[in-house]
Amino acid sequence: MNLKELKIERIRKEITQKEMAKKMNISEVSYNRKEQGKRSFSLQEIKSIAAILGLDCLKVNEIFFDNELTNCNS
Numbered sequence: 001m002n003l004k005e006l007k008i009e010r011i012r013k014e015i016t017q018k019e020m021a022k023k024m025n026i027s028e029v030s031y032n033r034k035e036q037g038k039r040s041f042s043l044q045e046i047k048s049i050a051a052i053l054g055l056d057c058l059k060v061n062e063i064f065f066d067n068e069l070t071n072c073n074s
Contacts, residue, residue: 001063001064003035009055058072060072
């Protein structure tokens with residue numbers, strides 16, 4: 001997981017951790033722990049983050065799956 005890139009994308013969109021947490025319907029503390037790598041994001045949370053930040057499949061693959069996905073259309 002490339003959490004540094006996730007943070008960069010979030011900041012690029014001018015969204016705070018608090019705003020991300022609210023949009024994802026989780027606590028700010030929970031989001032913070034996940035962005036720091038102390039907890040894992042669920043698949044549903046990854047989909048939510050992608051929608052909130054407008055990430056394409058390749059960027060999601062880069063951030064969350066270390067470019068291990070072979071087909072982004074699945």
